[in-house]
Amino acid sequence: MSALPARGEPSASSRHRPGLPVLLMWGLFLLLLGPQFLGAALLGASFAQRTGTAMAGVLLVVAAVYLLSGPGAVFVASAVGATSGVHYRRRGFTIEGCAIGAAAGVLAACLASLWGEGLMALRITDLEFLLPFYSSAGIPLREARAALDLMVYLSPGMGALQTVLGAIAACIVMEIAAARKAGRAIRALPDFRPGMGAAYITIALLALNLLALNARVPTLFV
Numbered sequence: 001m002s003a004l005p006a007r008g009e010p011s012a013s014s015r016h017r018p019g020l021p022v023l024l025m026w027g028l029f030l031l032l033l034g035p036q037f038l039g040a041a042l043l044g045a046s047f048a049q050r051t052g053t054a055m056a057g058v059l060l061v062v063a064a065v066y067l068l069s070g071p072g073a074v075f076v077a078s079a080v081g082a083t084s085g086v087h088y089r090r091r092g093f094t095i096e097g098c099a100i101g102a103a104a105g106v107l108a109a110c111l112a113s114l115w116g117e118g119l120m121a122l123r124i125t126d127l128e129f130l131l132p133f134y135s136s137a138g139i140p141l142r143e144a145r146a147a148l149d150l151m152v153y154l155s156p157g158m159g160a161l162q163t164v165l166g167a168i169a170a171c172i173v174m175e176i177a178a179a180r181k182a183g184r185a186i187r188a189l190p191d192f193r194p195g196m197g198a199a200y201i202t203i204a205l206l207a208l209n210l211l212a213l214n215a216r217v218p219t220l221f222v
Contacts, residue, residue, distance in 0.1 A: 018176045018186055026173045030166065034119065036073035036080075037166030039065040040105070041173040043081025048089040048174065072109070072117025079108035080167045084174065093175040093187045102167040109163045119159030122152050 030038040042061045061081075066074045084101030091097065113121035127148045134144035151158075179186045 017183055018179055020180070023173070023176050023180060026169065026176060030169050030173060033162060033166040033169065034073065035068040036065050036077040037170050038173075039073070039077040040080035040084070040101075040167065041170040041177075043077060044085035044088060044101070044170060044174045045177060047082055047085025048178070070117060072112035072115070072119075072121070075112045076105050076108045076118060076163060079104040080170055084167070084171050088171070088174055088178075093171065093178075098168045098171045101171055102164040105163040105167040106160050109159055113156065113159075119162055120156045122155035122159070124148055124152060127151055 027038060027041075030041060039061045043058055046058050046061070062074055062078065065077050080101045083104040084097055087094070087097040087100055109118050109120045112118035115121075116123070124145075130148065131141070131144055134147070135141070139147075175186055
């Protein structure tokens with residue numbers, strides 16, 4: 001029989017309980033990736049609890065994400081939050097849940113990009129605020145605009161990567177918050193080998209997205 005901790009000594013679970021600074025750090029990381037991913041974590045926690053108060057908070061989160069980042073971000077946040085939250089309620093924190101949330105987020109981002117919305121459908125007008133920074137660095141306007149054109153051209157792939165990172169981070173934040181509430185340690189993730197199927201699906205989605213955006217992608221090499 002294992003020995004009980006001495007009086008005044010914290011238990012093993014409480015010693016490994018994630019602190020508030022850890023939760024705030026991950027929340028800030030989500031916010032830097034995009035408000036939609038912080039919203040996805042909040043939505044996922046709401047779906048995982050499935051209480052009246054939590055579900056009422058869904059509407060507030062959706063409204064906040066819409067005001068901050070637009071309808072495309074709401075689409076991604078809802079897809080990631082709903083899929084990862086339902087999976088978390090049924091099976092807890094697993095690598096499969098992270099993968100499901102990431103796949104749903106990329107699919108939602110691809111669909112949103114068809115309407116010119118989201119991280120995978122950047123436009124020059126979305127990036128023009130960077131021009132003053134290029135000018136202050138002494139970069140000619142022609143080269144600065146060429147750099148912005150390149151960002152627009154690469155936005156499907158860069159947006160997909162950002163969405164995957166944001167979805168996984170949102171699942172981690174859900175687990176940190178749940179562990180703090182339950183007073184336990186964070187569950188470790190086992191090794192996960194999805195095989196080449198996941199890579200082929202992602203490549204196919206990006207190819208279809210590039211074909212759809214090809215009509216409005218600027219020509220870089222003329």
